[in-house]
Amino acid sequence: MSNLNTEMIEKYRNNFLKEVTANVEEGEWVKMCMQCGVCSGSCPFGPHWDHPPQELFMMIRAGKREEVLTSSSMWMCTSCYNCIVRCPRGLPITHIMHGLAHYADRLGMAPKEQPTMKFAHKFWDNIVKNGRVNELKLSLGVYFMNGIAEGIKTSLKMQAVGLGMYKAKRLNPMEFFGGHTVKDKSGMQAIIEKAKEIEEAKIKKFEG
Amino acid sequence: MAKKEYSFYPGCSSQKGASAANYMVSVDAMCEELDVQLNEIPDWNCCAASIGYAGGGELPRLAMSARNLALSEQANPGQDVVATCAACWLATKETQERLHEDDGLMEETNQALSAAGLNVKADQNVRHMVEVLIEDFGYDELGKHVKRPLEGIKIAGYVGCQTNRPFGIDGESYENPKYLDKLVETMGAEPIESYEKKVQCCGGALAFSEQDKSHELIKGIIEAAYDGGADMIVTPCPLCQANVELYQDHINAKYNTKFKMPVVYYSTLMSVAYGKDAKQAGLNGQIIKAKQLEEIAGK
Numbered sequence: 096m097s098n099l100n101t102e103m104i105e106k107y108r109n110n111f112l113k114e115v116t117a118n119v120e121e122g123e124w125v126k127m128c129m130q131c132g133v134c135s136g137s138c139p140f141g142p143h144w145d146h147p148p149q150e151l152f153m154m155i156r157a158g159k160r161e162e163v164l165t166s167s168s169m170w171m172c173t174s175c176y177n178c179i180v181r182c183p184r185g186l187p188i189t190h191i192m193h194g195l196a197h198y199a200d201r202l203g204m205a206p207k208e209q210p211t212m213k214f215a216h217k218f219w220d221n222i223v224k225n226g227r228v229n230e231l232k233l234s235l236g237v238y239f240m241n242g243i244a245e246g247i248k249t250s251l252k253m254q255a256v257g258l259g260m261y262k263a264k265r266l267n268p269m270e271f272f273g274g275h276t277v278k279d280k281s282g283m284q285a286i287i288e289k290a291k292e293i294e295e296a297k298i299k300k301f302e303g
Numbered sequence: 304m305a306k307k308e309y310s311f312y313p314g315c316s317s318q319k320g321a322s323a324a325n326y327m328v329s330v331d332a333m334c335e336e337l338d339v340q341l342n343e344i345p346d347w348n349c350c351a352a353s354i355g356y357a358g359g360g361e362l363p364r365l366a367m368s369a370r371n372l373a374l375s376e377q378a379n380p381g382q383d384v385v386a387t388c389a390a391c392w393l394a395t396k397e398t399q400e401r402l403h404e405d406d407g408l409m410e411e412t413n414q415a416l417s418a419a420g421l422n423v424k425a426d427q428n429v430r431h432m433v434e435v436l437i438e439d440f441g442y443d444e445l446g447k448h449v450k451r452p453l454e455g456i457k458i459a460g461y462v463g464c465q466t467n468r469p470f471g472i473d474g475e476s477y478e479n480p481k482y483l484d485k486l487v488e489t490m491g492a493e494p495i496e497s498y499e500k501k502v503q504c505c506g507g508a509l510a511f512s513e514q515d516k517s518h519e520l521i522k523g524i525i526e527a528a529y530d531g532g533a534d535m536i537v538t539p540c541p542l543c544q545a546n547v548e549l550y551q552d553h554i555n556a557k558y559n560t561k562f563k564m565p566v567v568y569y570s571t572l573m574s575v576a577y578g579k580d581a582k583q584a585g586l587n588g589q590i591i592k593a594k595q596l597e598e599i600a601g602k
């Protein structure tokens with residue numbers, strides 16, 4: 096169990112709702128949910144959610160910490176924003192899903208082989224490094240993230256797509272050797288570092 | 304009409320050699336016709352998209368968009384920020400709004416920005432290109448520039464998610480927005496008004512990580528266009544465009560379908576209708592060729 100996780104259990108004992116309110120992006124909204132279920136009917140990957148948003152909110156209030164944080168459900172969110180425009184209580188559900196996923200990951204509780212988690216990390220690393228997305232490295236990285244054999248299989252499947260895009264000048268193989276970046280990389284990275292620092296100091300403060 | 308200027312945020316997918324490079328080409332052609340000058344934000348960075356959340360926490364993500372806003376204020380003061388990518392627009396607009404609503408967040412963000420000597424006020428409007436077209440020009444004005452009406456082409460307007468929610472286009476509904484249909488009509492083509500998948504999600508970034516689940520959604524989007532009698536799909540979103548166009552072969556192999564549905568940008572349609580040639584309209588960027596548009600552009 097990660098240290099941060101142990102610390103959070105100590106601090107919030109049996110009050111998972113308070114923990115979510117304090118530490119999860121837009122988590123203070125969870126208590127406003129009136130359990131109407133509209134959001135749960137809105138997710139494009141609906142059948143693949145073990146616990147749709149409304150259920151997750153109920154579980155948070157019921158203190159089902161382990162079950163919520165280890166769930167793959169919030170990683171099924173496609174950021175379609177259907178729920179947000181429909182929720183009668185105005186909950187920013189999309190952001191709460193992202194926030195829960197991020198928090199679970201931060202505590203080391205997210206399911207280890209969650210493909211969207213791996214992709215999201217690769218994406219973030221890719222932009223922090225260069226300031227802009229390098230689509231070729233990102234997609235190669237994604238296709239190989241489940242190991243070499245899987246990667247070659249997926250790459251072969253994607254080869255026709257890649258070739259078509261190359262011909263249409265929509266994929267540049269030279270990107271692999273550098274590609275697009277921002278000029279002031281160090282400035283941009285300094286901003287991200289500083290932002291991280293501020294955010295971590297805040298979580299520490301909640302620890303009391 | 305006098306020249307209009309905007310501070311422009313092109314975004315990663317529109318860069319040279321990237322997946323939506325053809326979008327940019329057609330936007331340039333369209334803007335030339337409409338006398339719009341796009342002043343690119345110098346040294347802009349990625350918006351972190353929606354999927355940046357696992358690696359980046361809330362503040363680092365907001366700070367990335369805030370950097371773009373700060374650079375825009377420096378280089379293009381007083382100009383609205385305009386984005387062509389739905390995800391870029393959403394992330395930037397969300398940042399702008401949240402900084403305004405929350406003084407604490409504004410202070411923390413500026414603290415982070417000061418690490419690179421920047422400061423943000425975030426009091427500009429952040430708009431999608433489609434808003435510029437509809438609000439600053441309007442359908443009548445847009446129609447006046449049509450030189451080659453797209454007669455006889457039936458087009459399904461696929462609005463998708465993030466150009467539509469949570470912000471949407473003023474005066475349009477979330478569940479049944481009509482602006483793409485109106486644009487199609489303005490260009491002289493025939494909109495499929497009963498296209499029921501117009502706001503269906505394509506899987507977004509999860510088309511990478513959850514391919515099977517996304518392909519199922521994309522299949523529905525294409526099928527409904529065929530059912531409605533469409534010759535092609537039009538969209539304002541680079542991720543929708545890529546997802547719906549690129550995976551048709553995979554979907555055909557998996558579901559035994561015979562999809563071959565061109566998916567174009569509104570700016571491609573407009574460029575062709577405005578008399579630009581195939582290259583200027585970005586038509587050579589189509590993986591699935593839009594033959595009817597090529598024919599009109601070749602005249």
Ligand code: SF4
Binds near residue numbers: 127128129135
């Ligand atoms: S739509 Fe809103 S109020 Fe209804 S269950 Fe979902 S979060 Fe709760």
Ligand code: SF4
Binds near residue numbers: 134
């Ligand atoms: S944004 Fe996420 S949580 Fe909301 S409806 Fe879409 S997939 Fe579901």
